Amino acid sequence: MSIALAANGNAPIARHFAPAALSMVPGQAPVAAKPQDEDLRALQQIGTKVRFARNTTIFNDGDDAAYTYKIISGAVRLCKHTSNGRRQIADFLLAGDYFGFLQVGTYSFTAEAVSDVVVMAYPQRQVEQLSNTMPSMSRRLLTLLSQTLLGMQDHLVMLGRQAAKERVASFLLLLAERSDAEEGEAFEVPMSRQDIADYLGLTIETVCRALSDLKRSKLIAIPNVHQIAIKDSEALEAAADSDE
């Protein structure tokens, strides 16, 4: 099990919110069960399907890390709650994403259902077992973790060095890429404005205003609160990273 480098054996994985899809990359040839997928099928065996209602807690920061999860449908947020009641969302996970893996002892963040959610829960003990016996599995976990790191670094830059409008624009681009929606095609925005604000380190009002601005300048369309379409990705990318 390659711990370090090694030219990322598998197909390049698009950068999502942190934990990249461990599952097969969507849009890939649908030939079932390639050799390197045996680990995924093994995982499949040990999982249990569980559902969580919107806004319920899946696990808490500090809980004993008993399971690794994979999202079947719905969306999840990973939050840090501070002593004085502030909240920072570290990541949003969508269908196909894994979370709670590789936690040493206890979870270091709270996981909550953004919408009604169906997940597979894999007992940590058995995931560990698998990774011990299957090089492909441990390699996958490492790659996954690396992707998480990459995503968090980008998130840091967003929070540390981008203006409000830039953050919102970047966020929309991430979501759009993630939903592989075409330019002009609306994609789902399952999280509330408050969730977005807490992900971007802003207030809900600032998020609203930024969205209104982008709409007013015809870069996006907002058919309804939980759906957005990018009308001019060129210009939106510029807005996400304005040179001045």
Place this chain on the structure above:
Amino acid sequence: MSIALAANGNAPIARHFAPAALSMVPGQAPVAAKPQDEDLRALQQIGTKVRFARNTTIFNDGDDAAYTYKIISGAVRLCKHTSNGRRQIADFLLAGDYFGFLQVGTYSFTAEAVSDVVVMAYPQRQVEQLSNTMPSMSRRLLTLLSQTLLGMQDHLVMLGRQAAKERVASFLLLLAERSDAEEGEAFEVPMSRQDIADYLGLTIETVCRALSDLKRSKLIAIPNVHQIAIKDSEALEAAADSDE
């Protein structure tokens, strides 16, 4: 090699800037070469000592990830540089810290010497080799990576949800803990004000003002630019996380 959970075999490691010390925890019994240290001695074998002058680049974002590094002396910063010339420092590393490990293919950030630095460079290939044959090594790497994740989450909260003065106070507490300086005892601050600003997502002036404020209210003393002493850690902790 336990990939996931497993009650963190070793002594609890204080939370530093991200990559926690992989080396022996300072303050632990100095009995040489315990069984679980064989991996460290193995690492020792394959390393080369290298020095970098202040403000020189150790490796660049996007470079082929050829080495894992351990700092012998000095300090290092890990930076993301954005297209429009902004800079965000993701982490500071001090003596004993490792960096550049577990990078998949290429480095995802730039590493620069904050001060004159001496590092051990371990060829990635051989680290991988070691982790393949030594369970204790791969466990160590995983723990290290987990600590990095924890540190980044705290960093996210700082950037997303703390006011300028709180960030500076938190930063000083991190540094102080890291240097295990007693209350009132001055510790080294090897990085420039600009570096601190880029770590905290602030401007250099704001960092200066926050420091001046803290000094004026007698929470800290600043014997000189690269040394600070905490005079009232109680109050400083309050300032780092004010309830209002």
Place this chain on the structure above:
DNA sequence: CGCCGTGTTGACCAGTTTCAAGATTGGTGG
């Protein structure tokens, strides 16, 4: 139909940045 949670907009205010001017520090050469 009216209520409640959520989203949007406006007016005002506070915290941070920006711009600009000194103050310190460290290094170099006389």
Place this chain on the structure above:
DNA sequence: CCACCAATCTTGAAACTGGTCAACACGGCG
């Protein structure tokens, strides 16, 4: 050893971004 220079740090004042407070709109749902 001292004077000078450059780099870094500190402080002040003004401008601006984003936050706060408050009112209103919208969209389910009982």
